[in-house]
Each structure stands twice: as structure tokens, then as C-alpha cells.
Amino acid sequence: MLQKPYLMVPGPTAVPERVLQAMHRPVINHRGPQYEALFRDVSDRLKTVFKTKQDVLTYPAAGTGMMEAAVVNILSPGDHVLVVSIGVFGDRFAEIAAKFGAVVEKLDFAWGEAAAPRVLAERLAGDKEGRIKAVFLTHNETSTGVTNDVQALAAACKGHPALVVVDAVSSLGAMDLAMDEWGLDVVITGSQKALMLPPGLGFMALSERAWAACAQSTMPKFYWDAQAVKKALAKGQNPYTPPVSLLFGLAEALRLIEEEGLDNIFARHRTLRAALRAGVRAMGLGLLADDKVASPGVTAVLPPTGIEAKKIQKTMRERFGITLAGGQKKLENQIFRIGHLGYVAQTDILVTLAALEMTLALLGHKVELGAGVRAAQEILMEG
Numbered sequence: 001m002l003q004k005p006y007l008m009v010p011g012p013t014a015v016p017e018r019v020l021q022a023m024h025r026p027v028i029n030h031r032g033p034q035y036e037a038l039f040r041d042v043s044d045r046l047k048t049v050f051k052t053k054q055d056v057l058t059y060p061a062a063g064t065g066m067m068e069a070a071v072v073n074i075l076s077p078g079d080h081v082l083v084v085s086i087g088v089f090g091d092r093f094a095e096i097a098a099k100f101g102a103v104v105e106k107l108d109f110a111w112g113e114a115a116a117p118r119v120l121a122e123r124l125a126g127d128k129e130g131r132i133k134a135v136f137l138t139h140n141e142t143s144t145g146v147t148n149d150v151q152a153l154a155a156a157c158k159g160h161p162a163l164v165v166v167d168a169v170s171s172l173g174a175m176d177l178a179m180d181e182w183g184l185d186v187v188i189t190g191s192q193k194a195l196m197l198p199p200g201l202g203f204m205a206l207s208e209r210a211w212a213a214c215a216q217s218t219m220p221k222f223y224w225d226a227q228a229v230k231k232a233l234a235k236g237q238n239p240y241t242p243p244v245s246l247l248f249g250l251a252e253a254l255r256l257i258e259e260e261g262l263d264n265i266f267a268r269h270r271t272l273r274a275a276l277r278a279g280v281r282a283m284g285l286g287l288l289a290d291d292k293v294a295s296p297g298v299t300a301v302l303p304p305t306g307i308e309a310k311k312i313q314k315t316m317r318e319r320f321g322i323t324l325a326g327g328q329k330k331l332e333n334q335i336f337r338i339g340h341l342g343y344v345a346q347t348d349i350l351v352t353l354a355a356l357e358m359t360l361a362l363l364g365h366k367v368e369l370g371a372g373v374r375a376a377q378e379i380l381m382e383g
């Protein structure tokens with residue numbers, strides 16, 4: 001039977017038609033005036049999304065590249081850092097920092113829970129000599145569907161000299177993040193999630209304190225060198241060949257974001273989260289994250305007893321053309337994840353829930369067809 005593909009994973013996410021069309025243009029010279037105008041324009045408009053006055057640097061990179069860029073630009077080998085981890089991507093920050101010679105201490109929280117600001121504040125209060133150079137945070141832990149209260153975590157770092165580094169790969173553009181107001185020193189993100197672009201662009205902004213740390217940093221870097229990227233940006237250029245077509249797409253994606261408005265986008269994500277969670281619960285399924293810390297962009301669902309998560313993903317994909325994400329590392333086959341960030345509408349949630357009900361029924365789970373869809377409809381009609 002004919003199927004329409006639905007990419008309901010938490011990145012890469014579906015790309016709007018307008019963004020796809022914008023990228024279908026002849027490539028231009030990246031050292032010419034047309035590119036310079038484009039690059040200056042998008043770099044400027046990105047500041048609004050980051051809520052910062054600082055330069056937003058653009059790299060041809062995956063999110064992991066930006067995590068590495070954050071590490072190598074502000075640290076020197078032997079620096080002590082504190083990595084707050086609530087899942088796979090917090091762990092990744094620790095791994096990268098250790099690989100580059102930082103002395104890494106982890107502050108781990110259970111997967112499925114958010115980091116407690118009080119625990120972070122207590123740990124930093126114990127660092128009387130101010131040895132910890134940076135605190136690494138994950139805004140939205142994509143592997144568990146939990147959003148950290150970054151504002152409160154950053155506030156917990158106040159009074160300590162450590163830089164606050166935030167992985168906003170799966171949050172920026174879907175949930176509020178106010179870099180300057182919240183006192184964040186480094187914020188990184190990628191193009192392929194809430195920014196509604198294909199994978200391939202990474203972004204990083206640094207506070208004045210972070211720029212000062214860059215000037216002192218001795219970790220080796222060439223491609224990631226933020227100072228070189230900043231210098232090139234001052235001329236409306238990149239230090240190397242940028243993915244020009246993706247920048248055409250970025251200009252259009254930013255236009256879409258401006259048209260909808262950041263606050264409306266955040267509200268849309270919260271509504272979709274509420275509808276999806278109500279729908280899943282009405283099917284008798286459990287959720288990994290508590291409502292209080294549940295991500296507006298990705299939901300981790302516990303499969304019913306006796307049905308493997310992977311089986312659900314397989315049926316959703318093969319029978320209905322809907323791609324969901326699986327669990328990672330220790331959550332492999334323990335959960336499946338539904339991505340709802342970026343270019344996602346109410347109807348996408350309803351289609352996903354309807355197909356999930358049919359999938360569960362096909363796999364032998366006792367489910368009342370329509371119960372999940374109805375629960376979601378009721379919430380969507382309120383909004």
C-alpha cells in the first residue's frame with residue numbers, strides 16, 4: 001500500500017518545503033559579495049534565536065563537532081571540568097573533554113530525570129579554590145526526553161568562576177534559551193533539529209568570558225578555531241568553504257521562525273508534547289520522563305510488557321511509513337522515542353498516535369482504537 005514517509009525522530013527532522021526549495025539554487029562563490037551579504041544577514045538573525053548580542057559562529061559540522069569545538073576552544077589540557085550528565089549526550093561531553101586531556105568529574109543523574117540545581121550548587125560550593133574551569137550542561141537530553149532547567153542550573157553556577165557550557169543541539173529553536181540573560185558562556189547547536197534544516201551546519205556563541213578563555217586556551221585546534229571563525233565572520237566569510245546551499249536554506253528557515261515567532265513556536269512544542277503524552281497514556285503505555293521535566297521536543301515511551309520497543313518501531317516503519325527512534329545505550333530496546341521538534345504540526349501527532357494504536361493492536365496489545373487519538377484531540381482543540 002502507498003505510504004507517506006513521516007520522519008518522527010528527534011533529528012534529523014522533517015525539512016519544510018520552503019526550505020528545500022530555497023536550497024535548489026545554483027551554488028555561488030563563497031568569497032563573493034552575494035555570499036557575504038547572505039552570511040552577514042543569517043549570522044545576525046541567528047542572534048535573535050540564541051537571545052544574545054554575541055557573534056553566532058557557523059561551522060560546517062554535526063552537533064558532536066560543535067561539542068568538540070566548545071571543548072577545544074575554551075580549555076587547556078589538565079583543566080578540571082564538571083560534566084553534568086543525565087544521559088547519552090551528557091556522557092558524550094565528558095568523553096570528548098577527557099579525550100582532549102581535561103580532568104573530568106561527572107555529576108550523574110538517573111536517566112529519565114533532570115539535573116538538580118541544588119546538587120550542582122553544592123558541588124561548586126565545595127570547590128573553594130575555583131579549580132573547576134567549566135561546567136557542561138545538556139539543555140534537552142534527547143536520549144531520555146528530559147529537559148534540564150538550564151536557567152536554574154546556570155544560576156547555581158553563579159558566584160563560581162567556571163564557564164557554563166550548554167549543549168542546545170536539540171533545544172534551541174524549540175524551547176526557550178536566553179543566552180545572555182541566563183548567563184550562559186558557550187551555547188552550541190546544530191541545524192538538523194528545531195532549526196528545520198538538513199544536517200550539516202553547527203552553531204556556537206561565546207560570552208565575553210568565554211572569548212577571554214579562548215585567548216588562553218592551548219588545546220590543539222585548526223578547523224574548530226573560534227577565533228579564526230570570528231575573524232572571517234567580520235569579513236562576512238568563513239575560514240574555509242562553507243556549505244553554501246545549506247546557508248540558502250538557513251535564510252529561509254530563519255524567515256519561517258520569524259514569521260511564526262519564537263514564543264508561538266515554544267507554545268506549539270508544549271502543546272504537541274501535552275497532546276502526545278495524553279495520547280500515549282490513553283493507550284495504556286508508560287512514559288520515561290515525569291511531566292515536570294518532560295521535553296517539548298522528544299518523548300520517550302515505555303513499550304507494553306511483552307512487546308519489544310524495536311518491534312513497535314519496525315511495524316510503524318514498515319506498515320505505516322512512520323519512523324520513530326529507538327533507545328540508546330542502556331535504554332536500547334527499553335524505550336522508543338517520538339520526535340516532535342521543528343517542523344511538526346498537530347496533524348503529525350494525530351497520524352503518529354493513530355498508527356501507534358493500530359501497531360499495538362496488530363502486535364497483540366489490548367488497546368481501544370481511537371482512545372489515544374481522542375485524548376490528543378481534546379488537548380489540541382483547547383489550544
Ligand SMILES: Cc1ncc(COP(=O)(O)O)c(C=O)c1O
Pocket residue numbers: 010011062063064065089138140141142143167168169170190
Ligand atoms: C543533545 C544532543 N547533543 C548532541 C548531539 C549530537 O549531534 P550530531 O548527531 O549532529 O553529532 C545530539 C544528536 O542527537 C543531541 O541530541
